[in-house]
Amino acid sequence: MDIRVLNQEKDEPEKTIDMQNYLEKNENMEQLPNNQDDMNTNNQNNTDELFEMKQQMKQLQAELNKQTKLREEGFKKLMKSRTNSFKNREFANIILVAIVAFGMPPILYFCQHHSIPFCLFTFLFFLFGLGWEIKIWKQFHLQNMMELDLLTTAKNMQQYRKLNRIWLNQIGLPFVFVWGSWYLYELIGQMDLPEDSHTKWIVIGAFAGCIVVGGIIGGLIGYFTFYKPQMKLAQEMIDQIKDLEQE
């Protein structure tokens, strides 16, 4: 039994397909009618739609095969490049946080003469950050995500992004606020400004105003250009993962 594929060139005989083979291959896909006369028009349209897409896809791939060119130099460079890899970025983060955790407190104490509690606070925070980064790295480094199935990879990626989101929203930003305020307080304390004048409060106001205005503008730009689209995409993925797992 042959059925003609409804596409632009529907009158060409070579565009027919073997319906029996199609039924065997796609037996799970749908309940197909026994008699062609009873064929539901909607099902027919749906099937045609997919067949048309299949043909377009084949055409597209043939076109891409003809058109895409490999550039030797760029390709060699690409094969050597691992800098984009997410695992290596995570590793680079660990090194960076470790340098800051162990390097920054001595600089704050010996060069800028900040108080011991402030230096200790800075050190403990970055030590916590280091632990967090190592946790992420260990969790995702040990498995080769590209070899896993799509659903598992997507779940892992969502978990990875979630950990990064928690870091940014619940730990990083509050820390920046507290640390910045404390740093400012200590810095102004070191300035030795006269207590009886308004100068001290003008300096504090100027600093605080810059931080607040800059923070609001930066926050809004970050929210609309990066955070919101990322969240939308993440939510779409989470919804589909839930959907697939429920079925």
Added chain:
Amino acid sequence: MDHKEQQFTKLVQEQKATIYSVCMMFADERTETDDLVQDALIHLWEGFESFEGRSNIKSWVYRVTLNSCISFDRKRKHTDLVSIELADPGLLNGADSGSDAKQYRMLHERIQKLGPFDRAIILLWLEDMSYDEIAAIVGITVKNVSVRLMRIKEQLKQMSNN
């Protein structure tokens, strides 16, 4: 080029249409397609050693490319490492490139409207993969694949009606 690099180059030459078409369907715009292709190529290169000796190369290429697309970090900036280029950019953006380009654009638009997993499932189905293969790559059951395909058909029908 050493032996491994030669083998890998051959693999990419053979599978470039597959890699590029998957990335096109997951990309928002031209530059993102390039980034996705590069990302997929890096992952393919990283996994190439562990792949050697296994049988189904097409499934492996699909698995890595789809995983790469789904885990692509969109905040990353465009890297200046273009290794594959298209002779006719119109093929992607559909501008003034005839009816074929229009058709590809339509195909792209339809697939773009689907969710990420549905996109993957329909791409694999369009590639004539069996339900078993699709299930293994996506990580769902065969029955689930058939159910999803039914729903995708419904969505496509709605898109045509609209």
